[in-house]
Amino acid sequence: MKKKKFTAKKVIYTILGVFFLLLLIMGIRYLVNSNSKKSEQFLTKKAVVQNMDDKVLATGDIVPREEIEIKPNVAGIIDKILVKEGDKVSQGQLIATIKIIPNLSQVNDAQQQIRNSQLQISNAKMNVDNQQKQFAMQQKLYSQGVISKQEFITAQQQLVSTQQAYKNAVQQLNTAQKQLQIVRTGATPELQSLASTQVRSKVSGTVLEVPVKVGSQVIEANSFNAGTTICSVADLNSLQFKGTIDEAQAGKLKEGMEMNIVIGALQNKTFKGKVTMIAPKGTDSNGTIKFNIEGDVYNDSGDYIRAGYSANGEIILSSVKNALLLDEALIQYEKVKGEDKPYVEVKQKDGSFKKVYVKLGASDGINVQILSGIDKNDEIKVWNPSDKDKEALKAKEGKS
Structure with missing residues (x-):
C-alpha cells in the first residue's frame, strides 16, 4: 500500500517538473526571439x-514700400465712392465725393455778411451819385473860371474815390455770396474741379483698402486730427520684406547682404532680395529678444504679389559644396x-x-x-x- 502511494507522488512530481521545464524553455525561447526581433526593428x-548652406532665417511678411492713406480736407458725409479694393488708380484720379453738412452758425454769419455788403453798396451808390453831381457842378465852374484848377482836381479825386468804394462794396458782396455757397455746398461752380469735396488720389498705385461706405461720416485732416481714411493706395511694384530675427543671429548679418524671400502663398516661390536694415535695438517677445530686419524684394518675373503675404527671409552666410x-x-x-x-x-x-x-x-x-x-x-x-x-x-x- 505504501509503495503504490510513493509511486503516485513520484509521477506527479515528474509531471510537474516536466511542465515547469517546458515553461522555462518557452520563456527562454520567447526572450531570445524577442531580443532578436527587437534588434531588427531599429530604424x-x-x-x-x-x-x-549656413543661413539665417527671418520670419515676417511682404509690405509696400510706401502706403498712402487718402483723407478728406473737409468734414461731411460720403456721397460717392468711385473705386474698390484692387483697382489701379493714377495720381489725381477722383476717389470719392463728399457732401457738406451746412453749419448753421457759419450760414448765419455768411448771410449777415451779405446783408452788410448790400448795405455798403447802397450807401456807396448814393455817395457816387452825389459825388457825380458835385463833380459836374465843379467842372462847370472850372470852365467858367470861377474855381481854381486845384479845386477841380480835388473834386475829380473825390469822385474817383467814391467810385472805388462802390466797386469794393460790390466785390465784398460777391465774396460774401460765394462764401455762403461754399458753406452750403463746399464749392462754387467755377471751382468745382478743385473743390475739397472731391477726394483725389495723391499717388499712382493699387487700392489696398476702402474702410468707409457711402453715407459714412468723415472728418477732415488737420493739425489736431488725423482725419478719416477714405482709402489706402500703394505701388505693389515696390515691395519690401519686414521681419524679425533672433538675437543670436543678428550679429552675423550686415546691411547689403543677399537675401532669398520665400513666399508660402505662392507655392514657396523664391524671390531675390537684399538686406536694407537691421534694427540697432531689440525688443522682448515672450522672453526672447528679437531684432527687426528689412529687405528689398526683387520681382523680376512680374508675379502678382499681394501686400501682407507671410514670407521667410533666408540670408546665406556660407556654403559647403x-x-x-x-x-x-x-x-x-x-x-x-x-x-x-x-x-x-x-x-x-x-x-x-x-x-x-x-x-x-x-x-x-x-x-x-x-x-x-x-x-x-x-x-x-x-x-x-x-x-x-x-x-x-x-x-x-x-x-x-
Whole structure:
C-alpha cells in the first residue's frame, strides 16, 4: 500500500517538473526571439552628399514700400465712392465725393455778411451819385473860371474815390455770396474741379483698402486730427520684406547682404532680395529678444504679389559644396578624457550595432557635416525616433 502511494507522488512530481521545464524553455525561447526581433526593428538612416548652406532665417511678411492713406480736407458725409479694393488708380484720379453738412452758425454769419455788403453798396451808390453831381457842378465852374484848377482836381479825386468804394462794396458782396455757397455746398461752380469735396488720389498705385461706405461720416485732416481714411493706395511694384530675427543671429548679418524671400502663398516661390536694415535695438517677445530686419524684394518675373503675404527671409552666410550630411539628432556624445566625443551606432552585417566615433564639421541646426568616421553607405541607428520615424518603422514592418 505504501509503495503504490510513493509511486503516485513520484509521477506527479515528474509531471510537474516536466511542465515547469517546458515553461522555462518557452520563456527562454520567447526572450531570445524577442531580443532578436527587437534588434531588427531599429530604424536606420544614411548620410547624404549634398550642398549645405549656413543661413539665417527671418520670419515676417511682404509690405509696400510706401502706403498712402487718402483723407478728406473737409468734414461731411460720403456721397460717392468711385473705386474698390484692387483697382489701379493714377495720381489725381477722383476717389470719392463728399457732401457738406451746412453749419448753421457759419450760414448765419455768411448771410449777415451779405446783408452788410448790400448795405455798403447802397450807401456807396448814393455817395457816387452825389459825388457825380458835385463833380459836374465843379467842372462847370472850372470852365467858367470861377474855381481854381486845384479845386477841380480835388473834386475829380473825390469822385474817383467814391467810385472805388462802390466797386469794393460790390466785390465784398460777391465774396460774401460765394462764401455762403461754399458753406452750403463746399464749392462754387467755377471751382468745382478743385473743390475739397472731391477726394483725389495723391499717388499712382493699387487700392489696398476702402474702410468707409457711402453715407459714412468723415472728418477732415488737420493739425489736431488725423482725419478719416477714405482709402489706402500703394505701388505693389515696390515691395519690401519686414521681419524679425533672433538675437543670436543678428550679429552675423550686415546691411547689403543677399537675401532669398520665400513666399508660402505662392507655392514657396523664391524671390531675390537684399538686406536694407537691421534694427540697432531689440525688443522682448515672450522672453526672447528679437531684432527687426528689412529687405528689398526683387520681382523680376512680374508675379502678382499681394501686400501682407507671410514670407521667410533666408540670408546665406556660407556654403559647403558636396558635404556628407547626417541628421544632427542621430549624433550621441560620451565623455572621453573629460571631453564630449561624438559618435554614432553603425549597423553591422549580423544586425547588431557598433559604436563609431565621428568628426563633425559645419551645422545648419538640422544637418551636420561628417568629416570622418562613416561614409554614405553606412546605416546609422535612430536612437531617439520621432513620431514620424515610428510611423516609417511600422510601415517597414508591415511590408516585411
